[in-house]
Amino acid sequence: MKFIEHFNQSTLKTDWRTLYRRYRLGRLKHSYWLKNRKNNKKVYIDEYDYKILSNCQPGHTLFFSSAGYYLKDIYPEITVVEQFDVVKTFYPDVIICPDRSALRSLVPNKVDNFAMVNNRAEMWTTVDGLTEHLSHYVKIMNPGCRVFYSFRDTQMYVNRLTTDLYYHFLNWAQSLEHKLGLTLSWYDVQFPKKEPNELGDYDLFENPDTTNGNLKFWFTYKGTPWKIV
Numbered sequence: 001m002k003f004i005e006h007f008n009q010s011t012l013k014t015d016w017r018t019l020y021r022r023y024r025l026g027r028l029k030h031s032y033w034l035k036n037r038k039n040n041k042k043v044y045i046d047e048y049d050y051k052i053l054s055n056c057q058p059g060h061t062l063f064f065s066s067a068g069y070y071l072k073d074i075y076p077e078i079t080v081v082e083q084f085d086v087v088k089t090f091y092p093d094v095i096i097c098p099d100r101s102a103l104r105s106l107v108p109n110k111v112d113n114f115a116m117v118n119n120r121a122e123m124w125t126t127v128d129g130l131t132e133h134l135s136h137y138v139k140i141m142n143p144g145c146r147v148f149y150s151f152r153d154t155q156m157y158v159n160r161l162t163t164d165l166y167y168h169f170l171n172w173a174q175s176l177e178h179k180l181g182l183t184l185s186w187y188d189v190q191f192p193k194k195e196p197n198e199l200g201d202y203d204l205f206e207n208p209d210t211t212n213g214n215l216k217f218w219f220t221y222k223g224t225p226w227k228i229v
Contacts, residue, residue: 006066028068059112066117100136118213123155128170144223150213
């Protein structure tokens, strides 16, 4: 038996089944696509995705690394960009962009709505790392672009013992107006409130809104906030 102490010591399989399973485990929205393919009478749309679509303005809309292809089957005008080649094997009408810095050269048109919903490839970084990611995204945005960005705080590097998490992330979001021209239009910051059960024990799990992320920030790029519907 071989024991592996570190992840990078293991040789990952590169067959299609393994790559697909790894992708599917990290993309919960993929289940919507599977359901919709089998149902001709009803379509399933995540409630938060529907809220995003309700707030999109006319123009080009892009979903980045968020299993947006399940929405493209319903709204063909959506541009879908994914980071993993395996997506192209089951959904050909997608742009593959493994490296964010290549977005500008791969996306044919600048966009008026940009959505990134709890992309697991954004995790394990600091808020400065998120700012760096967004610096690539704004390069494909038209002035006035509406930006829908969400993630989970449990996947961010931050000292949770000494940091007021609410203001840590809110202050970061507000700082983007000066750094990147992203004006905060709306936000929803949710943290689980730990309460003991009847035995005095606390829930060990800390996964608020695993699907969409418990930190949701909507911005306007080089424009003024819009009236949220």
